[in-house]
Amino acid sequence: MTVRDRGLAVVVAVLWGANFIAIHVGLEHFPPVFLAGLRMLVLAVPAVLLIPRPAVPLRWLIGYGLGFGTLQFLFLFLGMYAGMPAGLASLVLQASGPFTLVLGAVLLRERVRRRQWIGIGVAVAGLATIALLRAQTAALLPVALTLLGALGWAAGNLCNRLAQRDGEAVDPLHLTLWMTVVPPIPLLAASAVVEGPATGWLATAEVFTRDGLPGLVALLYLSVVATVVGSGIWTVLMRRYPAGVVAPHSLLVPVVGMGLAVLLLGERPSLPELVAGVVVVVGVLAASAPGRRGVGVEPPVARV
Template sequence: MSTYRNGGLFLLLSFLWGTSFMAIKVGLEFMPPVLFAAFRYDLAAIGMLAYAAAATEYWRPRSRADWTVVGIGAILIIALYNAFLFVGQQGVTSGVAAILIAMNPVLATGFSRLLLPSERLGTVESVGLCLGFLGVGLVARPTATTLLAADLVAPGFVLLAAVAVALGSVLVQRVDSDLPTEGMVAWSTALGAVVLHAISIGLPSESVADVTVTTEAILTVIYLAVFASAVGYVIYFDLLDRLGAIEINLVSYTVPVFAAFSGWLVLSESVDALSALGFAVIFGGFVLLKRETLHERLGSVSPNRE
């Protein structure tokens, strides 16, 4: 029964996070991008803090190390990730954005090999990392004439979002903090919302006056905050405990399927063949980077195991 439960939750998480790309695209019609992201995390922070307080007694930062991981999460994993993503999604489809964000596990592995003393990047892992960037090239398809053109700016911002969250996820591992993940994410969400508001205020292109309050806009913010963020992270934590980090990383490769389908269904978007091939190449890079761990995990669930 737990296998079906885990599989069902995994698909639900993929659906929630995949359709969030479509919801972002819809909401951008009514709000400036960074301010839109800030509104999302204003509301999400309430749910996440409530969940953290209920899930663990140690949910408030108590030490300098605790506040350090919260700061890293707030700036890189919440604020910069979402600022880059929301700005970038103004110029790419939901499916393409999700494919580029799927570079996150590949980039995180690369950063961990670079920044964590115990990690090293071997020959096969280096090939995997190169495959990941080749996949990005197939999605963005830069040429000599379009290298600085506007049509590459949007995917560039989305890729920066993947870089920000990957770097943040590695840096938090370098800090010796006892704060549980639930507390770290909750406080990072709250402080990240503050940083997003500060970024929005500092951008001359953004203003509260540019917000168009409609039922569709309100529902979009609620969906992203409550379902994609709060409910999504509750499911994520549950699966992380049950499946481990490698299996839950695979959600990055199911999310684009739901992103592309919802974008096609709601917004009449499409993903071309080269973008789909790029996604497959990125996933191939991930498999090479994680081949040893994947082999161990697949062996541990072999039906022949006593």
């Protein structure tokens, strides 16, 4: 990669790492399920109006939207609303990488090398350590919800891969934007049942006041900056270089997320959690690293 493109990859990691700070702020102004749906609705409307639907099988587009756009953010937002620290959430969500490899091996019969299995085992050990540490403080539920979000992301990755495999000249960014058409209906319907039919819309009206301005900025950041700008740059880089060259930069996301959480939110992860976090990153890196001949599962990329 050129120095310029490496810089762009780092910029994307910063944008995605800051995404977790935006979620934290957004949850102070919106109910969690409603925020997950509204974030997608903001993108779904212009996507339908301005971008042609990608020529992919409808089942994979729906599966991508349900896994990546619905389940991932539903459980992530619920986990953070239940007390999952923003920095730790950015780390635990990286479990999507090992989950993708396992699901790909089980459901798609994709080949996983011994080194990747070892990496998965290391990452799982790190995540289990974090879960045990959190369980000692009665905070296991947020970790479990965030892991379910990572599993949803992994399921979405598989549908994304199948959509691009079976589609015709698919633009990955267009596919990502059209994926946002799926989540608003189930998420907003769930919000109406669980959080109340008017609660989210009243919160939306309040973000247009002075006190609610941070919530509006957070919503726009989640929808436009993190998804459109971040994913747009990442898509360009993925087209220029092999996935194994670009994808490891996504491991900077939890580093940025945890760093910003310390600086802006005053979070203080314990030393054992930091050590376990390093173990997770090392495991994910080993699991997603390409082999000498490029054999194996293409690593998933972070788009949050």
